[in-house]
Amino acid sequence: MTTTDGVKPIAFLDLPAQQRRLGAPLKQRIDAVLEHCRFVLGPEVTELEEKLAAWSGVGHCVGVSSGTDALQIVMMGENIGEGDAVFLPAFTYTATAEVPLVLGATPVFVDVDPDTFQIDPANLRQRIEKVLQDGILRPRAIVGVDLFGQPAPWDELRAIAKEYDLFLLDDCAQSFGGAYHGRNLGAEAVASTLSFFPSKPLGGYGDGGAILTDDADRAELYRSLRTHGEGKTRYEVLRTGMNGRLDTLQAAVLLAKLDGFKEELARRDAIAQAYDAGLKDVVQVPARVPDSQSAWAIYAILFQNSEERVTAQARMKAAGVPSAIYYPLPLHHQPAYQPHHDGVALPVSESLSQRILALPIHPELTDAEVARVIAAVRG
Template sequence: MNAETFPPIPFLDLKAQQARLGGRLRERLDAVLAHGQYILGPEVHELETRLAAFCGAAHCVSVSSGTDALQIALMAEEIGRGDAVFLPAFTYTATAEVPLLLGATPVFVDVDPRTFQIDLAGLEARIATVKRAGKLKPRAIIGVDLFGQPADWAGINAIAAQEGLFTLDDCAQSFGAARSGARLGKAADATATSFFPSKPLGAYGDGGALFTESAARAALYRSLRTHGEGTTRYEVLRTGMNGRLDTLQAAVLLTKLEVFEAELARREAIAQIYDAALKDVLEIPARMPDSQSAWAIYAVLLPDEAKREAAKAALAAAGIGHAVYYPRALHQQPAYAGAHDGTPLPVAEGLGRRILALPIHPDLSDEQARRVAATLTRSLGG
């Protein structure tokens, strides 16, 4: 049978997941429609309790998106004009967008060439450069658990403690991941995650959450997500935002949380199929030591841009979904060029020409994963 006769393999298959969840999902949604508490209904509070328990955090505050989670966390620390926020140059735009929205300056740091996580030596060098210049006050580090892999939080926290900096874990792609046997959620002073539909634990719309070990921070997050209100709705203590999670989205997430452990295991199984088939063909994802990935994205590195384009063409011809995360480093984006001091960040700048993401979701079969790997191998002459 020719490759063209196989059914297509989508990059993400939410329809298959929805069909699998079936009646349980409908029960949850119907319950919300019955009680009619569409904002901060009982499912929201149930979700917060269950999410905190899942990752072992003391407090969970649900919010309207992963971006809003990042913003609320920085607002709570009063980070703004004149402050420097250090973050990796190779990640999604929201990580850099939020400091700028608050008037702070994102300071871009290069990443490790194999794990794509923030480079610790580069982080120390960038902090030293900012301190010498004296124009900005170092205030925070945002570490990103990119593509499902945990960042080196022991290393990040050691640098933060030495410099007196707030740490924020951008766990948007990695809820469910673990390092040294502990789920992400309390590795930093605060952890922000996203429930965008494509995430390992995704809603049917936008959603997010904040985790913290501090009761005071959690209380402040709850105030900030609801217009800065105090003990009553019309007591306004501070400038906040409208950042609440809809109850219907909480119902979806509660349903998906019931099968989340099994889906994480399935993602790991697919990653192992890819690893075995591709390890001698190209650069497969490097694992952080003593870690468990959530496998939001399985990203390989092709030898060069020409071979990456050939691989994309072969996958497309075979009806196989694929994506490039990310074609351009953040400091190379027009929106952030003015915030960057011009320091070369060669690893982040080069990744966009070689990286390619393959389908990885819990409804992908073993046979489909092997077909993806075989198609990619053939495109490279293997």
């Protein structure tokens, strides 16, 4: 498929090209699983868990079936449920809010910073105080989301969690590979959850996830919960759990990708810097969280209004340059969550949804393709 002038469209995500580049190591990893046939929680899962824990500087990693299941297992481990308030950003993916509702708890939506898009600590404090004043829900947990590859404001979140005695969870689904204060993300909260959905910086060939923690007792609990609540043996059932195990084939793919992950992160950062230089005079380019490094899962620019965005998207599409909107609605405006929202306006999240646009950013982009993206945005 080509554009009207015969130019091949750019891929928003080019997994086939990545697969060709990985080549033999990827095939060797998959073939090893096909040889030993331990398809669930096989040796590759253990190896991956050890490497992810070492990367993030934590004591324990528990491989699970998805980023969403990772969130659910952690919240189940804290007995979060009916009557509990879970505070989370309104500008993020649905899974973060979905899990509290599945467990019977109530998501309380918090506005975000207009520049970094990360949860706003000042608004978080206001939302906690309102819940306390209303006296209907019990404040139980804060979910900080490392959005688009950058870290949430963890210093402030830890202080607020301590002040109000709240469990602190890091939804790091989009940002494994990022860093904060020189530390790789994964150790900023009591537990951190990862997603290996194919579009993530470290993505598998299907669903997958993991939980990182320094707490040995919690890690043991998470391992039980991911496998139907089992105890020392398969048929000793200690608690109500779920089927949340990581497939060995996904672990094999991730191990092959992990070997070159640092180089891929460097390429993503180089593309982001090129976008900055080429676009900063025509759109608002992403602000950086101070003293951090982004994994650049998403590179999102801001237009003045939705009309400018519509015009730019049409121009880009005609030039064979893809784009995506993350997110077209803040969570508190989604039909599934509106009945659970207290009606408080969250103006930053509402404005961002009307103005934001994500550009292609993946390691397979060539310099020529990056230049094409810049030219299409500029018009």
